[in-house]
Amino acid sequence: MISNRESARRSRMRKKQQIEELQSQVNQLQTINGQLSQKLINLLENNHEILQENAQLKEKVSTLHMVLSDVFAPLRNSDDSSSMKPKSAS
């Protein structure tokens, strides 16, 4: 049978370990959260850049469509002797 003194000692030790474990988990999570936050910041920056790229590409496509339809515009209107039939630009 364990003495009261020993029992109390073990109890105190267990409590001490519980607190140390808690502190360790807190420290760990703080580190992890810091790293994850940094990841998020980087990802948001990348997102911003790729959206700009996206806008640029959309404009390019739109311009090219316009230019291509402009090439055929005079052909649709004219009556002259050009034998080329207008193709659909889509």
Add this chain to the structure above:
Amino acid sequence: MSQILSETFLSGFMILVQSLSVVFLYCGTSSGASTVTQVSEELQALLMEERKRKRKVSNRESARRSRMRKKKHLDDLTAELTQLREDNHQIIMSLNITMQRYLHVEAENSVLRAQTNELSGRLESLEDIITFLQWKQW
């Protein structure tokens, strides 16, 4: 509160008795002198008791404050851990959503690049034909 009161009485009583014991001393009877010493010694013992009692109370209070400090530390730590877990969860959710958006836009960009290439190709071909026709007209 009653501690303070009893201490006040004891101190007051002490002063009174010490004054009286001086009077006895000057009266100078032999039995009177030993009685005064006895009373004085008893009073010293009482004072010691009182001091012991005060020390005990003070220690009790100190231990109580210590236990409360310890408990507070534990509670704070637990609360901090809960908060950190919540933060962690939020950050991960944000990461997932943002990543999804990124991949979506990236896919769209691929399509747009393919389109620009295709359209540019068409334009180049037409320009070649026009150039050829112009050359032919010459």
